[in-house]
Amino acid sequence: MPPGFPAERVDRFFMNKKRIVIYMFIVIVLAVLVDLQFRQWRNFDWGKFLEHTRDLTWHHVFQAVVLVYFAYFLRAVRWKLFLRPVRQDASTVSLFPPTIIGFTGLALLGRPGELIRPYLIARRVNLSLSSQLAVWTVERMFDIGAFTVLLVSAIFLPTTLRDFAAARPEILRWLYLAGYLLAALVLGLFLGALLVNYKGPAIADWVEDRFSHLARNFGHRIAQRIREFAAGLNTIHGPISFLLIAAVSVFMWWCIALTYREITHAYGAPMRDMSATRSLLLMGSSMVGSMLQLPGVGGGSQLATIEAMAKIYHVPSELAVSCGILLWLVNFVAVVPMGLFMAHHERVSLRRLSEETEKEEAEQ
Numbered sequence: 279m280p281p282g283f284p285a286e287r288v289d290r291f292f293m294n295k296k297r298i299v300i301y302m303f304i305v306i307v308l309a310v311l312v313d314l315q316f317r318q319w320r321n322f323d324w325g326k327f328l329e330h331t332r333d334l335t336w337h338h339v340f341q342a343v344v345l346v347y348f349a350y351f352l353r354a355v356r357w358k359l360f361l362r363p364v365r366q367d368a369s370t371v372s373l374f375p376p377t378i379i380g381f382t383g384l385a386l387l388g389r390p391g392e393l394i395r396p397y398l399i400a401r402r403v404n405l406s407l408s409s410q411l412a413v414w415t416v417e418r419m420f421d422i423g424a425f426t427v428l429l430v431s432a433i434f435l436p437t438t439l440r441d442f443a444a445a446r447p448e449i450l451r452w453l454y455l456a457g458y459l460l461a462a463l464v465l466g467l468f469l470g471a472l473l474v475n476y477k478g479p480a481i482a483d484w485v486e487d488r489f490s491h492l493a494r495n496f497g498h499r500i501a502q503r504i505r506e507f508a509a510g511l512n513t514i515h516g517p518i519s520f521l522l523i524a525a526v527s528v529f530m531w532w533c534i535a536l537t538y539r540e541i542t543h544a545y546g547a548p549m550r551d552m553s554a555t556r557s558l559l560l561m562g563s564s565m566v567g568s569m570l571q572l573p574g575v576g577g578g579s580q581l582a583t584i585e586a587m588a589k590i591y592h593v594p595s596e597l598a599v600s601c602g603i604l605l606w607l608v609n610f611v612a613v614v615p616m617g618l619f620m621a622h623h624e625r626v627s628l629r630r631l632s633e634e635t636e637k638e639e640a641e642q
Contacts, residue, residue: 331600338544342608345537350613352530353377356420357399359523360413360513365403375620376402382617383628385610391628393635398626407635408502412510415503419467424527426460428535429562432555433457439555449590456562471511478508534609535561541605548597560586564605580606 354373361368380395387394396410432439433453443450474481486501514520538557542549560583567582584602587593593601621628 329596331604333546334604335544335546338540339604339608342537342540342544343612345533345540346608346612347616349530349533349537350374350377350381352526352533356417356523356526356530357413359519359526360416360510361403362519363513363515364405364409368403372402373399375624378613378617379621379624379626379628381613382621383632385614385617386628387632390632394628394631397631397635408506409509412506412508413513414510415507416471416510416513419471420523420527421531422467423464424524424531425558425561425565426464427528428531428555429558430457430461432558437555438551438553439558442556471507474504474508475511478504478511482508531561537609538605541608542601544604545597545601549593549601552591556591559590560605564609579610 351370351374354370354377357373357377358368358370361373376395376398379398380391383391383394385391393411393414396414397407399405400407400410431437433443434440434457439453440450443453482501482504485504486498489500514523532554535554535557538560539552539554542552542557563582563586564579567579580602583605584598587598587601588595
């Protein structure tokens with residue numbers, strides 16, 4: 279960069295360059311996955327694909343969209359519970375628009391839009407962005423824990439998922455392994471949260487001192503995240519609060535499982551056996567695949583869900599592709615029309631919000 283070039287533009291240049299490199303990597307990986315998918319499905323019948331898509335039972339799709347929006351409402355309820363110690367007057371109704379707009383930004387902008395929701399909520403309730411980033415971090419922990427509770431229950435209790443896996447020992451072994459690993463992960467997160475809750479400042483100071491020499495501000499930024507997480511844990515003000523937030527989280531993820539069931543049932547008899555507990559495996563694969571997502575396009579979640587339907591449940595490839603795309607549209611894209619309407623009503627620009635959140639986060 280030439281001498282005297284504004285530092286803000288330098289930071290933005292390197293942020294954009296980093297984002298381009300990440301997106302190029304995702305495109306290459308997705309292209310390889312798509313190529314492997316269609317090499318495997320050489321006899322893919324586009325006529326059958328269109329037939330499956332054309333014969334949808336639309337009232338199931340409508341019910342799925344309603345469930346998706348209800349899950350967003352439950353997210354607003356949960357955030358209200360997080361805010362109770364500092365903003366008792368915060369209402370679920372006031373938190374619902376930032377929630378919808380935030381997930382719209384995530385759908386259209388990808389990872390750069392992830393922080394729009396905590397940023398808008400911080401402005402709405404007149405709190406700092408760092409405080410709401412702390413809540414957002416703790417929220418992720420509850421999401422992982424709630425999904426794990428549902429999946430582990432479906433694996434080890436008498437459910438349709440367990441009945442299905444019992445007839446296929448190789449799948450049952452993998453399910454047991456996944457259940458144990460997820461339970462260990464959640465236990466580790468819980469113990470780590472307890473440690474940060476009691477020793478957060480000391481841990482942050484140690485990290486800042488230990489890793490400060492590796493890169494500019496590296497140790498400081500990691501230490502700052504630890505302090506934010508510790509601050510976020512302060513929003514859980516007792517056992518009753520914890521149980522309420524956990525109950526809302528589990529109920530919300532069960533609604534998402536019901537969404538998956540409704541979408542699969544929209545395809546009629548070929549997918550009629552797909553229960554809510556069986557859908558948990560599709561949800562898990564979608565969550566893993568979402569780590570490779572392009573803004574507004576997706577990619578990873580659809581491919582992972584399609585592969586799970588084909589390999590685990592032996593769904594015909596044409597039906598799996600159609601259902602995988604529709605699952606993505608309902609669960610990730612259906613929020614966009616309402617989100618754009620609310621953003622227009624609130625007079626906010628998603629792109630500008632994304633830039634503002636990145637700038638404010640970098641300044642912390």
